[in-house]
Amino acid sequence: MHKDKFKHVFHFINQFVDFEQKELDAMLHVVEFIQLKRNEIFIHEGEIADKIAFTNRGYLRVYYHHNGEEITRDITPLHSFATALPSFVSEKPSFEIISAITDCELIIIKKTDLENLYQSFPKWERLGRRIIEEMFVESQRRIYSFITETAETRYNRLLRQYPDMIRQVPLKYIADFLGIKLQSLSRLRKNIKS
Amino acid sequence: MHKDKFKHVFHFINQFVDFEQKELDAMLHVVEFIQLKRNEIFIHEGEIADKIAFTNRGYLRVYYHHNGEEITRDITPLHSFATALPSFVSEKPSFEIISAITDCELIIIKKTDLENLYQSFPKWERLGRRIIEEMFVESQRRIYSFITETAETRYNRLLRQYPDMIRQVPLKYIADFLGIKLQSLSRLRKNIKS
DNA sequence: ATAACCATTTAACATTTGTTAAATAATGAA
DNA sequence: TTCATTATTTAACAAATGTTAAATGGTTAT
Numbered sequence: 001m002h003k004d005k006f007k008h009v010f011h012f013i014n015q016f017v018d019f020e021q022k023e024l025d026a027m028l029h030v031v032e033f034i035q036l037k038r039n040e041i042f043i044h045e046g047e048i049a050d051k052i053a054f055t056n057r058g059y060l061r062v063y064y065h066h067n068g069e070e071i072t073r074d075i076t077p078l079h080s081f082a083t084a085l086p087s088f089v090s091e092k093p094s095f096e097i098i099s100a101i102t103d104c105e106l107i108i109i110k111k112t113d114l115e116n117l118y119q120s121f122p123k124w125e126r127l128g129r130r131i132i133e134e135m136f137v138e139s140q141r142r143i144y145s146f147i148t149e150t151a152e153t154r155y156n157r158l159l160r161q162y163p164d165m166i167r168q169v170p171l172k173y174i175a176d177f178l179g180i181k182l183q184s185l186s187r188l189r190k191n192i193k194s
Numbered sequence: 195m196h197k198d199k200f201k202h203v204f205h206f207i208n209q210f211v212d213f214e215q216k217e218l219d220a221m222l223h224v225v226e227f228i229q230l231k232r233n234e235i236f237i238h239e240g241e242i243a244d245k246i247a248f249t250n251r252g253y254l255r256v257y258y259h260h261n262g263e264e265i266t267r268d269i270t271p272l273h274s275f276a277t278a279l280p281s282f283v284s285e286k287p288s289f290e291i292i293s294a295i296t297d298c299e300l301i302i303i304k305k306t307d308l309e310n311l312y313q314s315f316p317k318w319e320r321l322g323r324r325i326i327e328e329m330f331v332e333s334q335r336r337i338y339s340f341i342t343e344t345a346e347t348r349y350n351r352l353l354r355q356y357p358d359m360i361r362q363v364p365l366k367y368i369a370d371f372l373g374i375k376l377q378s379l380s381r382l383r384k385n386i387k388s
Numbered sequence: 389a390t391a392a393c394c395a396t397t398t399a400a401c402a403t404t405t406g407t408t409a410a411a412t413a414a415t416g417a418a
Numbered sequence: 419t420t421c422a423t424t425a426t427t428t429a430a431c432a433a434a435t436g437t438t439a440a441a442t443g444g445t446t447a448t
Contacts, residue, residue: 150434151434151435152434180434180435180436181435181436181437183435183436183437183438184434184435184436187434187435188434188435
């Protein structure tokens, strides 16, 4: 039932681990679908992040408050996992906020259910490790790009890698993601066009 | 025997998981100690990273070649794990190089041995996941600091957090780590003193 | 349709960081 | 020690990005 709703998440996890049906079923019994409208919040500031989301549709952003301003650290690509990890792993209130940039459909799993999966099926723990490893590698790539590239190069890379994201996500979030101000991004876009 | 040689690594892993003696023994049988002189290389460019190191003593750096220059992306804190993760997880040749900034003592475990530990003892897989999670969180903190902080603030933070590192690591590596040029770091150090 | 709001651009000027080139300081090898 | 090498600093100028303020464009709610 509704197997197509799991198409993307199955495709994602199959990159890492081959599951038996019973292992998949265990997951299917504990996940939940939710819809978020644009600007709705998935993880609130001060809340303990006790769940993780897979973005079946739409874009989330991870941000926090800094001198009264919102700083967007991350925009989730389509079909990937997101949570406020510092809170999720430490079980302390989250300083990070996660909200929907566009209307979203999320597949949610609670931390307690995830830990049960980890306990019951070593392969799920393996998947958890593999996914985090990939996210870590991507995070390091981004650090390289902050060290070696200009903002313009970072923008062009984003444009190539996630053309759809640039179309759907307001530039102020893109600018934060690139580590520059909105006005600087605008200037740099003008230079690219000409 | 030589239990004190494992003091730091035990302290590190005890933060995450409580092991039984047999689980620890399994690890003790497969690890190896090596000494590196300053500038000796732990992972070469083009090599497949098939091992991971815990820095029992000394500082490693992770760098890669970019337009003929060495770009240092990371300096390992004391008593932490390091490998060229993209190569380690993909088993492809490493573009990252890891070498010793100072004389180092490393505790090494081969990837195959680590995977055997993962297979044999779910708690080891759990530890692997937990450690990566922490590294990922730290990596995200660093991205925040690239987005919101000036180079001077990043330098001051490093100074507070790892005063010993600043003393032992040449400034050119620190500058790369902060994402600025050596001369800019020097200028900024002058401003701080006055 | 209109008004209010949000997104994006533009521009002038300020600040930070990069670039180039050199001088000085510190370190290690012969 | 002395020489050679590496590390660090300095300075003048260039380039990139930030800041402030405003104009323009687009979207949404009523």
